[in-house]
Amino acid sequence: MDEKQLLKDAKTCTRWALSLTVVLVILWPGVMFLTGYEYSLTFFKGWAALAFTWLIVAGTFITALPIVEARKAKKQ
Template identity: 55%
Template sequence: MNDQELMKDTKLYTRWAIALSLVLVVIWPGIMFSTGYIYSLQFFKGWVCLAFGWLIIAALFITIRPLIELYKEYK
């Protein structure tokens, strides 16, 4: 990859990261808080499972994708 492609990808992924962070950390919980929703234990467990699933998928992507790109580069 050249520097121009890296800068393009950096901008794209930065926008995605900011947008997802705003939606998942601010907007979605903010809407639920403003409606007076009472969090149950079941709901909390669901959020924890969702967070762990997200972490596992991110870790796999961060680990495997560079290996695939390295393989393609040597091929």
């Protein structure tokens, strides 16, 4: 890949990451807080389970993909 394409892709990924962070960390919980939404224990457990599942899946991909890519590159 050329340097221009890498910079363009990096900017796109940065925008997506910042946008998702704002939406998932600030806007979504903020709306529930401002409307006076009361979390039930079941809702909180589901939210925590979703967060931990997301953490495990992301960690697996972050760990496994570089290993797989390195093995593919080594075979070539």
